[in-house]
Amino acid sequence: METLGDILVGGANWLWWLYEAVISLALAAFGVIDVVLNPVLSTVLRVLNPIGNVLGDVVYGVVSVLSPAWGLVIISAITGVVMLFMFKYTSNQQAIVAAKDTIKANLLALKLYKDELRVTFLSQWRLMLGIARLQWHMFKPVVIVLLPMLVGLSQMGIRYQWRALHAGEQAYVHVYMDEPLSHEVALEAGAGAEVEVGAMAGAGDYAWRIRATEPGVYTLKFLVDTETIDKELVVGDGLERVSVERAGAHWVTQLFHPVEALLPSRSAVSRIEIKYPDRESWIYGSDYWVLTFFVISMLVALVLAPVFKVKF
Template sequence: MDVAAQIATWLNLLANALGRYLLAPIGWLPGWLSATIVSAATGVLLLVIFKCTSNQQAIRRVRDDIKANLLALRLFKDSTSVTFRAQGRVFWGAFRLMLLAIVPMLVMVVPVCLLLGQLALWYQSRPLRMGEEAVITLKLGDSAESSWPDVRLEPTSAAEVDVGPVRVLSKREICWRVAGRENGYHRMRFQVDQQTSEKEIAIGDGFMRLSTKRPGWNWSNVLLHPWESPFRPDSAVESIEIDYPDRESYVSGTDWWVVYWFVTSMVAALCFRPFLNVNV
């Protein structure tokens, strides 16, 4: 697991460097427009990757065999034996197409996961508005039997603490409710005994790249929350999370953006397939 988390961290460094510039227009474009452009571009790019990593000649032959057997079903529908043989060959052809798609799918799975992690920074939640409140949760590492360290959130003019700290003993969590006071990106600093940990907080309107959670040393959490460096296994802190508000939109809002991205990218790939001469 340590190796997987390290690899995910390295991949995130590359994805963050590219996403910082390539996805920057999301910050000033309308949500529906940026989501549509990103989704369509993704569909075309994945189509090109599929073409370059798949055996196009083999796929073309299998598709031709399927078409021939479908034609046989229409021409010899009165012959039971021919019909059953043609149906079997159609199913076998469909299975062969699935096998031929395995390699390009494996090639695409990593960049797609990295891209979704970057898009979630923009669409999954919205930043705090001035005066709006959110809960910050710091989760301690070690076991439940370990002693509680001294935990403090350093005061800052960017976010004012209204309530807290509140300890949740059973989960080894400390919570604060804060209110946004200054627009922009700010660093929240936590003192855990002699160790200082930081978490970015975003305050403002519109679209801002924001990280809901600084994760622990777990590869899946590292991929889901790519922006901030994860806490190392020997850290006193396991994670720090900010409960940002949901973004309300059926195109670029919380959770819905994934559905819109998937549908639009598929439609774009199907529309551009004849122009790029791709067999799928």
């Protein structure tokens, strides 16, 4: 047992080192890619987000007559149909059919000529080529569909992932900056909330505890040295969109928090965050909405693909 223990401990230490090395490499690679991608994607999202916001308001305005669960189901189903058609008209359907036929034919050949070594190897090679070809033909529509899909998901996220504060409910607001104690900060909460505690400096931020007072969309005004920065605050009981974070120009935060304008590039503040509560429901609540969306949209797409003669 002692030797086994030593082997396990040694092996695990080595694996842990390997894991950390892989993670570091992956992060470094992502950093490099991010440097290249960010200027492009950030610019694209500056254009797409306002459009997404308007479309989101219209769509969710229409489905607001339904319960949130039904609204999500209908939007997911419609998205499934739209994606199906986008796939149909952006993909080479004939090439996909041909690639799938190649795969089927070679699978059959593998079964029929399993004693013929040459045929087996050749079929395996062709099978791999067929799969690669199929993937390639899938890639183009997926790339085209990806960005509008992400923008759509981000519009869903700001409605289903978090909920607005209820009147009377407490929340924490954080303003992140380097060396908080070297700055003068203040918060003017305005009509929708009152400040209960704060500003309290932490390691890299100032925090306030606010209490929402009455439903509506309000602006919190932060005075940071000589700079004034606004942050939207939403109080309500419905399916209001909430902007958790207002940050600088980075495509990831722009994607997740599309509502508010980016912080000025020279601002002392790196981001402002309101800790909205998670929405609670096993269909449309925090995190569950993504699952519901994918299950329903894919089911709809799978069921309707033969009806609309879409091949994938």
